[in-house]
Amino acid sequence: MTSFVKPHIRRKNEPVNELGLVRADYDGAMSTLCAGCGHDSVTASMARAFFELSIKPHRAVKVSGIGCSSKTTAYFLREAHGNNTVHGRMPSVATGAVAANSALTYIGVSGDGDSLSIGLGQFVHAMRRNVNMLYVLENNGVYGLTKGQFSASADLGSLAKRGAPNEMPPIDPVSLALSVGATFVARGFSGDREQLVPLIKAGLKHKGFGLIDVISPCVSFNDHKGSTKSYAHTYKYYHKAVHADYVAPSKDIKVCYDEGEIMPVEMHDGGVIRLRKLEKGFDPRDRAAAMSALANAQKEDEILTGLLHIDETHPDMHALNKMEDRPLNEIPYAELNPGGAKLHELQKGFR
Amino acid sequence: MKPTDTRNPDYFHKVVDCQWACPAHTPVPAYIRLIAQGQYGDAYLLNRESNVFPGILGRVCDRPCEPACRRTRVEEEPVAICRLKRVAADHRGEIEDKLPKKPEKTNGKRIALIGAGPASFTVANDLAPLGYECTIFEKLDAPGGLMRSNIPAFRLPEQVLSEELGYILDMGVELKLGTPVESMKALLDEGWAAIFVGTGAPKGKNLDLQGRYDTDNIHIGIDWLESVAFEHTKKIGKQVLIIGVGNTAMDCCRTSLRLGADTVKVMARKPREFFKASVWELEDAEEENIEIVVNHSPKAFVLEKGKLVGMLFETMEYELDAKGRIETQRVTGEVTIPCDDVILAIGQENAFPWIEADAGIEFDKWQIPMIDETTFQSTIPGVFFGGDAAFGPKNIIWAVEHGHQAAISIHKHCQGKMLTGRLPDELEMVATKMGMFEWRYSNSYDNSDRRQMEHVELVKRFEKLDVEVELGFSAEQIATEVERCLNCDIQTVFDAPLCEECDACIDICPVECLSIAPTAETEGELRNSLSVSEVEDGQALYVSDGLPLTGRVMIKDENVCLHCGLCAERCPTAAWDMQEGVIHIHHAEDQDTTSGRTGP
Numbered sequence: 001m002t003s004f005v006k007p008h009i010r011r012k013n014e015p016v017n018e019l020g021l022v023r024a025d026y027d028g029a030m031s032t033l034c035a036g037c038g039h040d041s042v043t044a045s046m047a048r049a050f051f052e053l054s055i056k057p058h059r060a061v062k063v064s065g066i067g068c069s070s071k072t073t074a075y076f077l078r079e080a081h082g083n084n085t086v087h088g089r090m091p092s093v094a095t096g097a098v099a100a101n102s103a104l105t106y107i108g109v110s111g112d113g114d115s116l117s118i119g120l121g122q123f124v125h126a127m128r129r130n131v132n133m134l135y136v137l138e139n140n141g142v143y144g145l146t147k148g149q150f151s152a153s154a155d156l157g158s159l160a161k162r163g164a165p166n167e168m169p170p171i172d173p174v175s176l177a178l179s180v181g182a183t184f185v186a187r188g189f190s191g192d193r194e195q196l197v198p199l200i201k202a203g204l205k206h207k208g209f210g211l212i213d214v215i216s217p218c219v220s221f222n223d224h225k226g227s228t229k230s231y232a233h234t235y236k237y238y239h240k241a242v243h244a245d246y247v248a249p250s251k252d253i254k255v256c257y258d259e260g261e262i263m264p265v266e267m268h269d270g271g272v273i274r275l276r277k278l279e280k281g282f283d284p285r286d287r288a289a290a291m292s293a294l295a296n297a298q299k300e301d302e303i304l305t306g307l308l309h310i311d312e313t314h315p316d317m318h319a320l321n322k323m324e325d326r327p328l329n330e331i332p333y334a335e336l337n338p339g340g341a342k343l344h345e346l347q348k349g350f351r
Numbered sequence: 352m353k354p355t356d357t358r359n360p361d362y363f364h365k366v367v368d369c370q371w372a373c374p375a376h377t378p379v380p381a382y383i384r385l386i387a388q389g390q391y392g393d394a395y396l397l398n399r400e401s402n403v404f405p406g407i408l409g410r411v412c413d414r415p416c417e418p419a420c421r422r423t424r425v426e427e428e429p430v431a432i433c434r435l436k437r438v439a440a441d442h443r444g445e446i447e448d449k450l451p452k453k454p455e456k457t458n459g460k461r462i463a464l465i466g467a468g469p470a471s472f473t474v475a476n477d478l479a480p481l482g483y484e485c486t487i488f489e490k491l492d493a494p495g496g497l498m499r500s501n502i503p504a505f506r507l508p509e510q511v512l513s514e515e516l517g518y519i520l521d522m523g524v525e526l527k528l529g530t531p532v533e534s535m536k537a538l539l540d541e542g543w544a545a546i547f548v549g550t551g552a553p554k555g556k557n558l559d560l561q562g563r564y565d566t567d568n569i570h571i572g573i574d575w576l577e578s579v580a581f582e583h584t585k586k587i588g589k590q591v592l593i594i595g596v597g598n599t600a601m602d603c604c605r606t607s608l609r610l611g612a613d614t615v616k617v618m619a620r621k622p623r624e625f626f627k628a629s630v631w632e633l634e635d636a637e638e639e640n641i642e643i644v645v646n647h648s649p650k651a652f653v654l655e656k657g658k659l660v661g662m663l664f665e666t667m668e669y670e671l672d673a674k675g676r677i678e679t680q681r682v683t684g685e686v687t688i689p690c691d692d693v694i695l696a697i698g699q700e701n702a703f704p705w706i707e708a709d710a711g712i713e714f715d716k717w718q719i720p721m722i723d724e725t726t727f728q729s730t731i732p733g734v735f736f737g738g739d740a741a742f743g744p745k746n747i748i749w750a751v752e753h754g755h756q757a758a759i760s761i762h763k764h765c766q767g768k769m770l771t772g773r774l775p776d777e778l779e780m781v782a783t784k785m786g787m788f789e790w791r792y793s794n795s796y797d798n799s800d801r802r803q804m805e806h807v808e809l810v811k812r813f814e815k816l817d818v819e820v821e822l823g824f825s826a827e828q829i830a831t832e833v834e835r836c837l838n839c840d841i842q843t844v845f846d847a848p849l850c851e852e853c854d855a856c857i858d859i860c861p862v863e864c865l866s867i868a869p870t871a872e873t874e875g876e877l878r879n880s881l882s883v884s885e886v887e888d889g890q891a892l893y894v895s896d897g898l899p900l901t902g903r904v905m906i907k908d909e910n911v912c913l914h915c916g917l918c919a920e921r922c923p924t925a926a927w928d929m930q931e932g933v934i935h936i937h938h939a940e941d942q943d944t945t946s947g948r949t950g951p
Binding site: 004005006007008009010011012023024034035036037038040041043044190191193217219223231232235236 | 424425788794795796798851852853854855857858859861862863900901911913915917920921922923924
């Protein structure tokens with residue numbers, strides 16, 4: 001055969017979620033990325049998170065821009081809505097979609113090129129607006145689709161595959177997010193699904209903009225010695241600061257508490273994110289503490305991971321703008337379009 | 352926990368569930384691949400190396416391989432392994448010149464083989480080409496043992512049996528028909544280099560109830576089948592009761608229909624889940640409108656004026672415990688079922704009336720000869736037992752394996768070597784990668800259901816006693832069924848130093864059988880830490896060495912792996928590879944060669 005597909009095989013006693021679906025029901029088309037690409041692991045973690053949260057696939061929306069990472073929306077949740085948008089313009093499309101129907105679950109998948117170069121302005125403003133979506137930034141430090149040029153997230157001194165060093169300072173999406181007031185800021189690694197799957201679940205349940213910067217190595221162009229985004233480098237300097245577990249509202253939350261060790265953050269849906277400190281004196285609910293922990297880690301060349309900041313109190317775009325909660329497609333036409341007379345009346349008010 | 356030692360041939364052998372379950376360890380996936388390539392003759396010869404009688408066993412094997420088949424982990428029905436064996440036999444073409452040859456000269460060592468059944472013929476098959484002068488003694492007038500006398504011709508045509516026995520006789524084996532051996536002591540005095548007893552379990556169990564000896568219409572199943580096979584019995588009454596519900600009972604009831612019976616009932620003492628007959632034999636009998644009556648315990652034969660008119664049964668009721676075992680039983684009443692003939696098919700036993708008590712062969716308290724389970728030697732050096740004669744009734748494929756093992760012993764005995772110094776199994780790993788997305792086997796999963804064997808229509812099959820019921824697979828059926836085999840012998844082989852823990856294999860695996868996790872003290876602890884931890888008897892976790900980047904270990908659950916090779920296809924560093932694990936299982940002819948095989 002000239003290519004291969006992952007067959008759909010139903011095992012006996014295969015685990016099902018609350019909807020009676022199996023994990024494979026959250027798969028998508030076969031990935032055409034390079035074998036060993038970190039993005040495929042992130043895709044698998046996203047599929048698992050949706051499966052574990054028992055989200056109906058057709059009630060989810062996948063949006064992406066352009067790049068290797070942006071291709072991955074095709075590789076999970078085959079029954080979900082999706083929009084593969086213009087390069088760097090995914091946040092605008094997502095913002096529009098969330099405005100039109102806030103009842104769906106939104107996940108944006110982007111990369112370091114799509115988000116930090118061509119789409120930097122869009123990315124920052126979506127965070128400022130606190131659009132209710134999870135934004136997964138698959139970060140590998142190179143433009144893989146165009147054969148391995150440095151991206152804006154490449155570290156100073158990091159070497160390209162042919163040996164040329166990067167001489168420009170990087171944009172760190174996590175520091176950037178903290179500085180513009182993002183309400184859910186996390187970093188993960190494609191190679192650590194024990195950490196990543198709970199982060200994605202928590203991010204999907206966060207009311208507001210959730211950013212997960214995922215170190216996701218490019219096996220073809222940035223997995224060599226001298227790269228700071230290789231599997232080897234990431235495993236070596238990987239530092240877990242805090243572990244987050246999302247506990248759904250139906251589960252008995254109280255018994256899980258162990259104050260001091262576990263910090264509970266109550267979510268809008270009644271669930272709880274349990275933060276498990278792996279480091280003394282670090283409280284992710286405190287933005288300044290997160291920034292300082294991040295600065296310290298950078299000084300030590302450590303890759304600080306986990307749910308680094310969470311703020312459930314800040315209103316999301318809908319609340320800020322006093323927008324309609326009902327999806328537009330559920331509002332009767334007469335109410336949506338009250339007619340010329342009403343429009344005239346409205347316009348009069350602005351004169 | 353120590354990494355898995357895949358150099359032990361048993362490790363990968365166990366993964367090939369069918370081959371491991373087969374007493375003769377037939378390399379099933381390997382011969383199915385040959386069938387898939389249209390190489391029927393080679394598939395036949397590969398079969399023959401281990402099971403000697405592919406044509407016979409392709410029809411009537413007990414098929415321990417099929418319940419073990421890995422396919423049943425994801426579907427209800429196993430691969431039709433037995434039927435594919437028959438395909439290899441049906442289409443084998445001219446293979447005679449590739450069979451073991453009669454040696455140019457013999458080595459002068461004379462071996463006596465008692466009983467012309469599958470065990471003796473296997474011993475002859477293994478020893479005659481090495482130069483031994485084998486003589487088979489048979490009391491009946493035709494060879495084959497129970498394969499001829501007990502298995503009806505509508506299941507196993509005479510021609511198929513004669514052809515495969517003929518291959519062995521052509522190796523220079525002498526067959527003495529109508530020559531019962533009547534004295535072990537006399538035989539011992541005849542100066543044979545070795546004696547092999549393969550006389551089967553010829554004594555059908557009796558049912559000593561009231562009226563048993565007052566009529567000629569009560570028959571012992573295996574004796575009656577033999578009498579039919581040799582055309583001494585040509586008819587039976589209109590209403591027939593079969594007592595017992597094993598495979599012999601199935602042969603008795605179906606034979607009765609062909610001898611003129613109208614209604615045949617198989618009477619079972621217990622409920623269906625306790626039946627000894629193979630599921631497919633029950634199905635074939637019921638297809639012929641045999642009624643199987645459960646929960647009836649025989650009490651007496653009913654005679655009127657010296658003629659058998661019926662049989663009295665107690666109706667039973669059973670209570671089962673949680674594990675399905677009978678906890679209590681009680682009699683709820685009595686019923687008489689009319690009949691003209693009764694056939695008793697309630698088991699059989701060994702019997703050695705011709706072995707004198709002082710011949711030197713020791714028997715245990717159940718009158719079973721004391722046989723070494725590895726060498727098959729009795730308490731007299733140079734006298735060996737095999738097949739049903741050794742440990743009681745089993746089946747043909749066990750008899751074949753006993754024959755192989757006894758042949759090794761006889762070869763060693765005749766050379767004056769230790770019987771226990773047998774060549775161990777060996778493992779050879781052969782690459783299967785041909786290129787991008789290309790393997791030397793069909794690795795894509797085919798979700799087709801098991802093909803159903805076509806049968807001769809009911810009216811036609813009763814016209815003669817020897818109309819073979821099963822028609823064999825069509826070309827289309829063969830093409831589909833071979834693709835159902837998962838190729839479990841194409842092993843997943845992992846090279847830990849190459850792994851960079853990208854998780855690509857874990858993500859691509861369609862059955863989620865892979866994990867990377869911190870190592871643990873025991874396999875139990877490791878299983879607990881995995882998301883998928885279904886346990887199948889005997890299937891292990893494949894645990895790697897510590898991985899270079901994190902020191903964690905790669906773990907594969909051998910239970911659920913479907914050998915699709917996607918992990919190896921997806922691996923960027925070729926840490927996963929698919930390699931054919933060829934298990935070399937040695938027979939008598941290999942014993943003099945020093946091992947030239949290299950391990951993995």
